[in-house]
Amino acid sequence: MAGAPADLRFDLVTATVDRTAPLEELLRSLAAQTHPAFRLVVVDQNDDDRVVQLLTAHPEVDAVHLHSPRGLSRARNVALSRLTGDFVAFPDDDCTYAPDILERVARRFAAEPGLDGLTGRAVAADGSSDSSWETHAGVLEAGNLWNRVISFGLFLRSDLVARVGAFDERLGLGAGTLWSSGEEVEYILRGIRSGARIEYDPGLTVTHPRRSYTDAELRAVGLRDGASVGWILRRHRYGAGTVARMLLRPIGGAGASLLRGDLARTSFHAATLHGRVRGYVGALSA
Numbered sequence: 001m002a003g004a005p006a007d008l009r010f011d012l013v014t015a016t017v018d019r020t021a022p023l024e025e026l027l028r029s030l031a032a033q034t035h036p037a038f039r040l041v042v043v044d045q046n047d048d049d050r051v052v053q054l055l056t057a058h059p060e061v062d063a064v065h066l067h068s069p070r071g072l073s074r075a076r077n078v079a080l081s082r083l084t085g086d087f088v089a090f091p092d093d094d095c096t097y098a099p100d101i102l103e104r105v106a107r108r109f110a111a112e113p114g115l116d117g118l119t120g121r122a123v124a125a126d127g128s129s130d131s132s133w134e135t136h137a138g139v140l141e142a143g144n145l146w147n148r149v150i151s152f153g154l155f156l157r158s159d160l161v162a163r164v165g166a167f168d169e170r171l172g173l174g175a176g177t178l179w180s181s182g183e184e185v186e187y188i189l190r191g192i193r194s195g196a197r198i199e200y201d202p203g204l205t206v207t208h209p210r211r212s213y214t215d216a217e218l219r220a221v222g223l224r225d226g227a228s229v230g231w232i233l234r235r236h237r238y239g240a241g242t243v244a245r246m247l248l249r250p251i252g253g254a255g256a257s258l259l260r261g262d263l264a265r266t267s268f269h270a271a272t273l274h275g276r277v278r279g280y281v282g283a284l285s286a
Helices: 021-031 050-057 072-080 101-111 158-164 183-193 215-235 240-260 263-282
Strands: 010-016 038-044 063-067 087-089 117-123 154-157 198-207
Touching (some): 010 021, 021 050, 038 050, 087 101, 087 158, 154 183
Parallel strands (some): 038 063, 117 198
Antiparallel strands (some): 087 154, 117 154
16 A cells, blocks of 8 residues: 655644653654654643653654643644644544554545545553444544544544634633533534534544543543533534433433442433533533
């Protein structure tokens, strides 16, 4: 198979806060890329110089160092005005790229001029993936993107990013709102509704640690992510059928978990339902 055009360039936007060793692992994985035409745009939200020290220790990675207030969407928005590449990606500061991922993505975009974006899925270090991920490739639509989009698995043409514009700062970690996640889903939804062709490829994977949660943390995640889904459903005027389906899913999950005697998952699904209702109602005034 022919290689990717060497002059196709990526801007990799990484917001970072409170991490050192994981960010260094990302830098190492970037240094090993078989497609070296990329620039890392690091948006630093730390109060110390840890990022400066890491970038100095890895001069092999072409990097731009920016600063922003805390908040994931805020950080990404700071970077958007500094982009110069053909494509944009958003690796987390605790993920790693396979050595050939940028080459594969560039080759795919070069072969398909009508393709505006690609999304992949998350895998753990052992290659395993959460069962919620869709296993079939396909074109993203407003109704099917919920289990096909994650921020560090996005690869977008820069002209699509320019068209969609800024991330909604009411969403995303550190936003200070109840619905502080889902910013990438909302962003891709705006892209789709602008006419963009974005495809999900489950064979395109990014390694990201799978976190273990206490019961209380799991409930908090369910409430937060549920609220973000509810907010998006309302703000983007999803129909009654879709809203009802998205409310019924956690009810079914809670029932199935209760039958298995899994009280932690039952509580998680109940919190997800609560969050979706709160986010849907709260979107009226947000």
